Amino acid sequence: MDRYLLIVSTVCFLVAVVRTIIALRAGVFQPGRFSFLAIGLGFIFQTAFLSIRGHALGRCPLTNLFEVFIFLAWSIALIYMLVGPAYRLSLMGAFTAPLVFLVQAFALIAPIDVRHVSNAPANPWLEFHASISIIAYGAFALACIAGVMYLVQERQLKTHHLHSVFYHLPPLTDLFAAITRLLWLGFALYTVGVVSGFFTGHPLPRPQVVAAIGVWLLYAAILQGRHLRRLAPKRVAALCIAGFGAALTLLWGITFSAQTHTLP
Amino acid sequence: MNIFCVGLSHHTANVETRELFAGHGETECILRNAGCAEALLLTTCNRVEVYGASEKRVSTDDIARCLAREIEKDAHEYAPAFYRYEGEKCVQHLFRVASGLDSMVVGESEIFGQAKKAYESARASNVVGPYLHRLFQRAFRVAKQVRTHTEITRGLVSVGSVAVDLAQRIFGKLSDCRVLVLGAGEMSERTARALLSRGVTDLRVSNRSIDRAQELARVVGGRAISFDDWPAQCGEIDILITSTSSETPLLRPEDLAPMLHDRLDRPLFIIDIAVPRDVDPRVNEMEAVYLYDIDSLESVAEQSLALRRQQIAAAEAIIAEHVADFGEKMSLGLNRAQNPGHPAIGENSLRASEL
Numbered sequence: 071m072d073r074y075l076l077i078v079s080t081v082c083f084l085v086a087v088v089r090t091i092i093a094l095r096a097g098v099f100q101p102g103r104f105s106f107l108a109i110g111l112g113f114i115f116q117t118a119f120l121s122i123r124g125h126a127l128g129r130c131p132l133t134n135l136f137e138v139f140i141f142l143a144w145s146i147a148l149i150y151m152l153v154g155p156a157y158r159l160s161l162m163g164a165f166t167a168p169l170v171f172l173v174q175a176f177a178l179i180a181p182i183d184v185r186h187v188s189n190a191p192a193n194p195w196l197e198f199h200a201s202i203s204i205i206a207y208g209a210f211a212l213a214c215i216a217g218v219m220y221l222v223q224e225r226q227l228k229t230h231h232l233h234s235v236f237y238h239l240p241p242l243t244d245l246f247a248a249i250t251r252l253l254w255l256g257f258a259l260y261t262v263g264v265v266s267g268f269f270t271g272h273p274l275p276r277p278q279v280v281a282a283i284g285v286w287l288l289y290a291a292i293l294q295g296r297h298l299r300r301l302a303p304k305r306v307a308a309l310c311i312a313g314f315g316a317a318l319t320l321l322w323g324i325t326f327s328a329q330t331h332t333l334p
Numbered sequence: 335m336n337i338f339c340v341g342l343s344h345h346t347a348n349v350e351t352r353e354l355f356a357g358h359g360e361t362e363c364i365l366r367n368a369g370c371a372e373a374l375l376l377t378t379c380n381r382v383e384v385y386g387a388s389e390k391r392v393s394t395d396d397i398a399r400c401l402a403r404e405i406e407k408d409a410h411e412y413a414p415a416f417y418r419y420e421g422e423k424c425v426q427h428l429f430r431v432a433s434g435l436d437s438m439v440v441g442e443s444e445i446f447g448q449a450k451k452a453y454e455s456a457r458a459s460n461v462v463g464p465y466l467h468r469l470f471q472r473a474f475r476v477a478k479q480v481r482t483h484t485e486i487t488r489g490l491v492s493v494g495s496v497a498v499d500l501a502q503r504i505f506g507k508l509s510d511c512r513v514l515v516l517g518a519g520e521m522s523e524r525t526a527r528a529l530l531s532r533g534v535t536d537l538r539v540s541n542r543s544i545d546r547a548q549e550l551a552r553v554v555g556g557r558a559i560s561f562d563d564w565p566a567q568c569g570e571i572d573i574l575i576t577s578t579s580s581e582t583p584l585l586r587p588e589d590l591a592p593m594l595h596d597r598l599d600r601p602l603f604i605i606d607i608a609v610p611r612d613v614d615p616r617v618n619e620m621e622a623v624y625l626y627d628i629d630s631l632e633s634v635a636e637q638s639l640a641l642r643r644q645q646i647a648a649a650e651a652i653i654a655e656h657v658a659d660f661g662e663k664m665s666l667g668l669n670r671a672q673n674p675g676h677p678a679i680g681e682n683s684l685r686a687s688e689l
Contacts, residue, residue: 223503227504227624228618230626230633230634232634232637232638234485236503237503241502241504241505241506242505242601243504243505243506243600243601246599296599299597299598300598301598301599302598303598303599303601305621
C-alpha cells in the first residue's frame, strides 16, 4: 500500500517534468503555478508514505537506502515548498521536479528496499542526527539547483546567445542571493546534524566522521570564500554542484556501511 | 449585416500615401452617412483602417474618399494601396492586428493600446454598435491570450531597450545600481535615460570636455566626473555605458583587473556602443563582467525577433480557434435577432455576454 503512495507521488513529479519538456520544445517556457502544484501534490503523497512507513517501523523511516532516498526526495520538495515561492523562483520547480523524480524513481526501481529487523529501541539522538542531516542535504540540493540555474543564465549572458529560458530565469543577483541563503540554511542544519551525531551514544565509524567533517569543511570554505568576496559567483555556483555531489556520495557511503551494521 | 475592414498599411502603402488617407475628426460620422451602420477608425503610424458593419456594401472608393484629407488626385487612383477584408477574413485580420502579428515589428504591444483607444473613442462618439463592440471585445481577449500563451512579445528589439533589459536580467531592480556614462553622445544619453526610467538614481557622467559632461549630468539629473577620474569609478559602479570617439580602447583587462579585486561578488555590465570600440573584447572573459558592444546588442535584438517569428504559428492557431468560435456565436446571435421569439441583439445583452 505504502509503495503505491510513492508511485503516485513519483507520477506527480513526472508530470511536472513532462510539462516542462513540452514547454521547452514548444519554446514557451513559462513559470506558473503548475510546477508548484504538481510538486505540492507529490510532496503530500511522499509525506503520507513516510508517515505510514514510520508508523509501521515504530521509528523514523531511515532504516535502509530506499528510505534514505525517499527522505532525501521529501526534504528537497520540502525546502522547495518553503523557499521557491519566498524567493519568487517559481522556475526552480522546473529544475527541482526532475531531480526529485530521478531520486525517487531510482529508489523505486533499484532493489534497495531491504528490511532490517532490529529489536533495539529507537535512539532519538540517532534519528534526530540522521533526519536533520538529510534535511540539510535537501537545502544543499536546492542550492545546487539554484547553482545550475545561475550557470545557465550566466553562460547565456556571456555568450550573448539568449534562449527562451533566459527570459524566465531570475536575475543573476537574485539567484546568487538565493544560493547564499540556501547554503547558510543547509550549513546551519548540517552543523546541527554533525554535532548531534556525537550525542548518539554509539561509537561512530572513523571514515564516516572524517567524510562528514570533510563535507562540512567544504561548505564552510564555500561560505567563507563568498563572505570574503574571494570567490566569484560563478565559482560559488559550480562549487554548490560539486558540494552536493560530494554530500550525496557521503550519504550513500554512510547508509551503505550502516546497512552492513544494521541501525540500532 | 456585413462586417468589413478597408485600409492601408505599411505592407501596401508608403508613409506619404498613408498620410493622405489618415482620416480626420469627422471621418466616422461621414462613414455612417456613407452607409455604414457602425464604423471605427484605427490610425497608427503604420496603418489606417476602417472597421465597419453595414446592411449594404459600402465600396472601397467611398471609404477612401471618407478617409482622404486634401488630395490632388482622384481617390480611385490610390485603390491598389487599399485592402479589403469581409466577414471571417475581417475578423481574422483584426485579431492578427490586435495581437501584433501584422505589425512592422512582429509582436509589438503598442498596437493593442492604440486599438483600445480607437475603440473607446468610437464608443464615446456612438458610432460603434453591437457588432463592432463584440468584434473588438473579442479581439482584445485574443490579443491578451496570444501575449500570455506564446512568446510573441518576449525580448526586446531595439538596441537601447535590449541594453536596459539585459541590465534587469543581471541586477533585477535597477534602483540600487550605480551607472557611469562615459562620453556624452546622443546614444549614451538615450541609453542613460532608458535606465533612469527603470529606476536608476545614481548616475555619473564623464567626458573629455567637462562642460559637456556637466551639461548632460544636469539634463539627466546625474553628476559630472572628471575624465581623468573615470577609471577609478569602475570599482564602485555596476553599469558602464561608453560611447567616446577614442581611436584606441580605453578599457583593457589589465586596467580593470585591479579594480575588480574587491568586488568579485558584484557583476559589472558594460555597454560599449562606440565605434571603434572603447572596451577591449577580452574584458568579457573576466569573471563577473558582461560586455556587450553594438554588434552583440543588435544580435540579441535579432534573436528576440527570431524568437517572436517562431511563435507566429502558435499565435495563428489561437487566432484561428477564436475566429471559428466568433463566427459561430455571431451566426447564433443573428438567428436570434431574426427570430421574433427571441430578443434581438442589443448592446447591453452583448456586453453582458462578453463580460
